[in-house]
Amino acid sequence: MTPVRLALFDLDHTLLPIDSDHAWGVFTQDIGWCDPSQFKARNDDFFAQYQAGTLDVHEYVRFATEALCRRSPEEAAQAHARFMREVITPVLLPAARALVEQHRAAGDRLLIITATNEFVTRPIADALGIEELIAVRLARGADGWITGEIDGVPSMREGKVHRFEEWLAANGLDWSRVDTTFYSDSMNDLPLLERVRHPVATNPDARLRRIARERGWRILDLFEPNP
Template identity: 75%
Template sequence: MTAKTKLALFDLDHTLLPIDSDHAWGEFTQAIGWCDRAEFKRRNDEFFAQYQAGTLDIHDYVRFATDALRRRGAAEAMAARQDFMRQVIGPAIRPQARALVDAHRAAGEQVVIVTATNEFITRPIADAFGVDELIAVRLERGADGWITGEIAGIPSMRAGKVARMGEWLAARGLAWGQVEATFYSDSTNDLPLLERVRHPVATNPDARLRQIARERGWRILDLFQ
């Protein structure tokens, strides 16, 4: 019997990070004066509440979240992202999260971050964890090479995470039956992928996911306690 490829899949926000990087980026851009502070905060908090409730329209949110990026242009956006990584994300990366990723890597497992946050925000965060394989919301690029505010392909959210993982596997000549996957997530938004893998781990779970994990006998990991 051929040994199965072992995968360690990680959600990002509130799983490997104790914060929501998408929401934090919005807070950061209002702090540096890219948008009207009161109006942006109102809408950003509204979208975040919708995400927590499982009702978020990802296309609407990405248009909103990338509006300032589109207007500022690539050079200014990249410079702001470097500051964001240094000031916000770096201090939020905890040793226990690094150790968890490193333990799976040391065991010979392929580590993949699978997140509903867009690739502009999450690529340098994945790099900070030493993770090459990132499945994030892909941003459509216009003729000028810069983002348009639309999503390219299937957004990696809810059932879209399963679909995008399927694409990732197929690109490597693999199918679900050929892998043994562990998936760490904090949210019921990720139930489709948690139910698809062999080893679901409710990580820093919200109240609803904690209850589901208890009922189904899933492992519960409170990483940041």
């Protein structure tokens, strides 16, 4: 049986030259949803923890969605549409779009797998024309709106492997029936990079670039190379 060809993409610093989660936090600060004197320091600290691989994702999601939980779904949607126009669309660069389209033209099935939550990332995936999205699922209360908690296993570090295997099973597939390429910039994604057939260190941080060189993985710099 011919394996199904899958192209998996991390999002932040892989297809985007920014971190959409951190950028959303800055945006909510700029539109007055939170106290800038307190929010910026915590947001920057959480981002540093993510880069260091020490982030408590549950704690971070509670922080990152706190202001969102206090808004109505309609107000949240309007704010995100503005976020897309002002922050995301200008950084959806041709090199990243071309990479996605290259795999689409080859007939590969496309999937974004990200540690950023689904509220932030669903419209970004739509803008890239990628229907399949594995993101941090947000728990919802009796009113149908988000609570600040995570639903299920977060798609981060080893959790990306778990969530991808859930996706495979839901689609009647397993590792033996797929030929998977995964693009990522981060050491946080090493567990999934080690499982796929074609790992591609994309705009990699210094640690991942070193490992990619040692293991003979492909290195792709879509944007300015990291030092």
